[in-house]
Amino acid sequence: MGPTIKDVAKIAKVSPSTVSRVIAGSNRISKATHQRVRKAMEDLGYYPNANARSLVKNSTETIGLVLSRSVVAALSNPFFPEIFRGITSVTQEYGYSLLLSSSKDYVQEEEEALRMLKERRVDGLLILASRANDSLIETLVKEKHSFVLVGRMPGIEELHWVNNDNVQSAEKAVDYLTELGHKKIAFLGGSPELIVSRDRLIGYKNGLQKAGLDFDFTLVEEVDFTEESGFKSLERLLERHPDLTAVFAIDDLLALGAMKAIKEEGLIVPDDISVVGFNDNPLASYVVPALTTIRIPIYDMGVQAARMLLQKLKGEEVTEYQIVLDSELIIRESSMEPCR
Amino acid sequence: MGPTIKDVAKIAKVSPSTVSRVIAGSNRISKATHQRVRKAMEDLGYYPNANARSLVKNSTETIGLVLSRSVVAALSNPFFPEIFRGITSVTQEYGYSLLLSSSKDYVQEEEEALRMLKERRVDGLLILASRANDSLIETLVKEKHSFVLVGRMPGIEELHWVNNDNVQSAEKAVDYLTELGHKKIAFLGGSPELIVSRDRLIGYKNGLQKAGLDFDFTLVEEVDFTEESGFKSLERLLERHPDLTAVFAIDDLLALGAMKAIKEEGLIVPDDISVVGFNDNPLASYVVPALTTIRIPIYDMGVQAARMLLQKLKGEEVTEYQIVLDSELIIRESSMEPCR
DNA sequence: ATATTTAGATCAAACGTTTGCACAAAATAT
DNA sequence: ATATTTTGTGCAAACGTTTGATCTAAATAT
Numbered sequence: 240m241g242p243t244i245k246d247v248a249k250i251a252k253v254s255p256s257t258v259s260r261v262i263a264g265s266n267r268i269s270k271a272t273h274q275r276v277r278k279a280m281e282d283l284g285y286y287p288n289a290n291a292r293s294l295v296k297n298s299t300e301t302i303g304l305v306l307s308r309s310v311v312a313a314l315s316n317p318f319f320p321e322i323f324r325g326i327t328s329v330t331q332e333y334g335y336s337l338l339l340s341s342s343k344d345y346v347q348e349e350e351e352a353l354r355m356l357k358e359r360r361v362d363g364l365l366i367l368a369s370r371a372n373d374s375l376i377e378t379l380v381k382e383k384h385s386f387v388l389v390g391r392m393p394g395i396e397e398l399h400w401v402n403n404d405n406v407q408s409a410e411k412a413v414d415y416l417t418e419l420g421h422k423k424i425a426f427l428g429g430s431p432e433l434i435v436s437r438d439r440l441i442g443y444k445n446g447l448q449k450a451g452l453d454f455d456f457t458l459v460e461e462v463d464f465t466e467e468s469g470f471k472s473l474e475r476l477l478e479r480h481p482d483l484t485a486v487f488a489i490d491d492l493l494a495l496g497a498m499k500a501i502k503e504e505g506l507i508v509p510d511d512i513s514v515v516g517f518n519d520n521p522l523a524s525y526v527v528p529a530l531t532t533i534r535i536p537i538y539d540m541g542v543q544a545a546r547m548l549l550q551k552l553k554g555e556e557v558t559e560y561q562i563v564l565d566s567e568l569i570i571r572e573s574s575m576e577p578c579r
Numbered sequence: 580m581g582p583t584i585k586d587v588a589k590i591a592k593v594s595p596s597t598v599s600r601v602i603a604g605s606n607r608i609s610k611a612t613h614q615r616v617r618k619a620m621e622d623l624g625y626y627p628n629a630n631a632r633s634l635v636k637n638s639t640e641t642i643g644l645v646l647s648r649s650v651v652a653a654l655s656n657p658f659f660p661e662i663f664r665g666i667t668s669v670t671q672e673y674g675y676s677l678l679l680s681s682s683k684d685y686v687q688e689e690e691e692a693l694r695m696l697k698e699r700r701v702d703g704l705l706i707l708a709s710r711a712n713d714s715l716i717e718t719l720v721k722e723k724h725s726f727v728l729v730g731r732m733p734g735i736e737e738l739h740w741v742n743n744d745n746v747q748s749a750e751k752a753v754d755y756l757t758e759l760g761h762k763k764i765a766f767l768g769g770s771p772e773l774i775v776s777r778d779r780l781i782g783y784k785n786g787l788q789k790a791g792l793d794f795d796f797t798l799v800e801e802v803d804f805t806e807e808s809g810f811k812s813l814e815r816l817l818e819r820h821p822d823l824t825a826v827f828a829i830d831d832l833l834a835l836g837a838m839k840a841i842k843e844e845g846l847i848v849p850d851d852i853s854v855v856g857f858n859d860n861p862l863a864s865y866v867v868p869a870l871t872t873i874r875i876p877i878y879d880m881g882v883q884a885a886r887m888l889l890q891k892l893k894g895e896e897v898t899e900y901q902i903v904l905d906s907e908l909i910i911r912e913s914s915m916e917p918c919r
Numbered sequence: 920a921t922a923t924t925t926a927g928a929t930c931a932a933a934c935g936t937t938t939g940c941a942c943a944a945a946a947t948a949t
Numbered sequence: 950a951t952a953t954t955t956t957g958t959g960c961a962a963a964c965g966t967t968t969g970a971t972c973t974a975a976a977t978a979t
Contacts (some may be wrong), residue, residue: 240637243965252707254929259967269927286697288637291965294934297580301678319660324872327681336699337679338641341667357581357626359676495865525835525862583935594959609957631935634964847926 242283242434244382251279262287293360301336303355304365307348318518318537326365335362349375350565356384363548368392368400370432387548388432396540401552401562402544403535403579405438406445408566409487411531412515413446415568416485419576422452423515425476425498426459427469427488436461440488440518458483462493469496477504484512484577491516491523491532498573502515506511513574528572536564582623584800591619621638633700641676642888643695644705658858658877662729665881673889675702680790689715696724703888708740710772724858727888729880730774731901739891740882741902743875745778746785748906751829752855752873753786755908756825759916761853762792763815766799767809767828767837776801779829779857798823802833809836817844822919825853831860831872837864838913853914868912876904 248255261276268276279285293299304326325348330337338361342348352375355361364379368390376395379386388400416424426443429436444454457479462468469488473496476483486501488494492498494516497510508514508528516523519534543562550557588595595614600608601616608616610846633639644666664665670677678701682688692715695701704719717736719726728740756764766783771775784794797819802808809828813836816823826841828834834856838848848854848868856863859874883902890897 244967245965255966256930256968257928260928263967267927272927286694288634288700288965289698290630290633290700291934292629292967293966294634294936297934299630319663323679324681331681336695339663339667339677339679341671343662354626355676360628360630360631391685410953517605519914522862522865527867584937585935595936598936598959600958603937612957628935630936631964634935634966635937637964710960916978 240269242285244285244287246283246531247276247279247285250283251276255324258321261528270332284437297360298362299336299360300334301338301361302365302545302552303340303352303359303361305336305348305352305355306339306367307343310554321537322367322541325438325538325543326545329542329549333553335549345370347374349378350370352500353378362552363387365389365544365548365570368434370377370434385389385551387544387551389507389544392433395563399547399557399560401540401547403537403540403566404563405435405566407443408533408535408568409439409442409517410449410569411442411566412517415445415570416487416515416574417446417450417452417514419574421485421577423480423483424458424485424487425473425480425483427472427486427490427493428459428465429459430461434487443487444487464490464492466492466496466499469493470500471496473497473500475505477501481482485574486512486514488514490518491518491520491530494524494530494532495522495572498528498530509573510573510578513577515574519569523569523573531571532569534567535570539564582625584625584627586623587616587619587625590623591616601891604688618782638702639700640674641678641699641701642700642703642705642885642892643678643680643692643701644669644707645692645695646679646681646689646707647683647685661877662881665878666851666882666885667842669882669889673893675889685710685715685833688746689718693718700747702808702892703727705729705884705888708774725891726887727884727891729884733774733777739887739900741880743877743880745775745902745906746782748873748875748908749782749829749857750786750789751781751782751908752827753783754789755910756827756853756914757786757790757792758853759824759853759914761825761917763823764792764798764822764825764827765813765831766845767812767826768799768801776829783827789825799836801833804830804832804837806832806839809833810840811836813837813840814844817841822850825855825914827855829857829860829896831856831863831870834870834872834913835862838868838870848877849913849915851916853917857891857912859909863909864911870907871911871914874907874909876906879904 244255244258244540246297247258251258257268257272258276261273268510272454327337340351340355340361342351352364355362363385366386366388368388376392380395388398388478391400391402392398413424428440431437445455460472460476462472469492473486486494486497488497493515501508506512514530516530516532520534523530523532543564547560548556582644584598587598590600593616597608597612625821650677667677678695678699678822680691680695682691692704696704703725706726706728707726716732717790721734728738731740731742732738748754753764766780768780779784787794800812800816802812809832813826826837828837836853838854841848841852844851854870855874856870863872883904887897
């Protein structure tokens with residue numbers, strides 16, 4: 240194997256402790272020995288063994304990120320690469336490593352998280368809180384582990400998280416539609432187990448209320464995040480509500496499916512029906528007509544979440560421990576004032 | 580901190596060695612003690628400390644994946660999530676962890692890789708060999724580290740890698756165009772430093788030769804992988820070759836840019852000019868006209884690469900150590916026989 | 920001159936495992 | 950009955966660090 244601290248010590252004619260202190264940057268080392276040791280390390284191509292260090296320091300300088308398979312699938316585009324870029328940019332800045340694991344389902348997600356903490360001994364966890372996985376969070380809180388959520392977890396105070404403003408931005412989207420004059424706006428959402436889904440529904444309701452419109456549950460469809468689902472749910476909606484003039488979908492793929500269904504029905508987007516999506520999938524700007532949607536600062540969310548966690552771990556003062564980042568309404572071609 | 584092996588030993592009234600052997604599944608342990616120990620572990624909620632174990636076993640059961648920032652950007656869509664899914668599915672199967680790091684540039688990439696191996700002591704490395712980063716590979720070979728490439732590295736034999744059939748599939752695309760009757764086919768490629776770029780150019784040339792067409796370097800543009808580049812390079816090409824009837828681009832974004840330029844020139848895809856892309860970006864099927872392209876089995880590449888590495892690490896027999904996976908030509912609407 | 924402080928280094932224990940060797944008891948062979 | 954093998958367990962060293970306690974020599978104070 241590679242050279243150890245003892246080898247360095249021997250070459251530099253000091254004790255291993257001294258080498259260790261040189262590495263740690265202790266100030267009780269004379270300039271002369273400092274240089275001798277550095278030189279020896281250099282000559283030998285010495286790298287300290289992180290495992291040995293972790294063992295005694297009880298800290299691995301590593302954070303864990305557990306992803307459930309479904310999250311990866313759901314987030315793959317464009318979330319995952321972006322949030323990953325954000326996270327790694329700050330782990331790198333702090334000299335930390337990132338340990339990843341992906342799990343099949345929610346019980347396995349919890350197992351993996353605990354194994355990371357207790358077996359691999361990561362110092363903290365970053366959690367993509369897509370769903371209200373109370374069990375995992377409760378365990379983590381009870382055992383006083385350090386972690387921060389990307390997303391939020393209703394019901395538990397005092398959690399560290401960074402989230403986008405789902406409620407407000409959904410509201411913003413609906414405001415935009417009502418201000419254009421739309422009165423009959425459908426909502427294409429996901430399972431209410433998903434927090435984003437819930438929050439965006441709340442924003443939708445707020446927007447309606449603000450415009451003096453009544454909430455009509457027959458205008459709401461709850462499906463999964465596929466184009467297929469969007470297509471079918473819009474077929475159903477048009478049957479129930481032929482006089483629909485706008486659709487707000489909580490994901491762009493859903494919106495795309497909806498647009499397809501609208502076209503197939505012989506109607507025109509945006510002339511007959513306006514469509515607004517969410518997440519600003521790269522597809523949104525390419526599709527014809529280009530999709531009006533909401534862009535989430537996903538890279539920033541990764542950065543802020545990682546930074547918060549590392550500040551906590553380093554004992555630095557965590558200035559804010561619940562951050563919500565603004566999203567942006569991107570107006571493109573799929574929406575206009577109602578013509579009928 | 581959590582319970583250690585000694586705590587378990589005390590409860591089960593055995594020595595730590597015995598507990599260790601129970602965990603390791605040694606067959607020299609009586610059924611009775613085995614159960615007593617298991618019970619004690621259960622009761623205490625014991626997790627073995629991976630750091631301590633790694634220290635003595637000199638193996639972390641972890642593999643590293645280093646990504647340069649530019650690779651993440653280039654691969655973000657749809658490569659990164661897909662390959663990640665592939666890799667994690669097998670690391671999980673083998674009970675290994677995945678350590679990630681992303682680096683700014685190619686020199687940092689090398690540093691990070693070596694730090695992972697020597698400091699964090701990962702057992703092996705997975706490398707996305709987008710570019711001929713000889714220096715890193717040479718070091719790894721010289722120091723006899725275990726690693727496998729996703730992609731290939733020309734010039735060095737005996738490397739372990741899994742790659743898609745860039746040459747053959749590019750050839751396939753060109754065959755398809757020549758069989759339709761195209762005689763003047765432009766090539767939109769990237770920097771020849773990128774191996775994929777080189778290989779696809781070779782395939783292009785092969786295809787031309789097979790059809791009895793001469794290679795004309797004025798039909799070749801070498802640019803970066805952005806839509807903008809595709810747009811501009813096609814403007815240049817159309818000026819040089821107004822009689823162009825087909826374009827083969829080594830990335831879909833390039834192809835999309837090309838299509839835009841063609842439209843802007845008042846020409847129609849595919850009637851006037853056929854366009855074929857590469858990589859099957861999700862955009863390809865949404866754009867109008869839908870883009871003919873080549874789909875790479877990227878998930879499988881992740882699986883195979885990870886499996887190869889883990890087999891190697893586990894001392895299992897590695898059946899194949901250089902795998903090339905077939906790609907598929909997806910014919911959509913952007914290509915047809917030439918009309919002019 | 921001696922007593923005290925300070926600087927710079929070493930010693931040895933500790934972190935939580937694994938594992939070769941030794942050993943006792945039980946099982947089997949002679 | 951004793952000699953040999955087998956089975957199950959424990960002892961203690963090792964893995965490569967860090968760090969509190971300790972020591973020595975030099976510097977400073979009395």
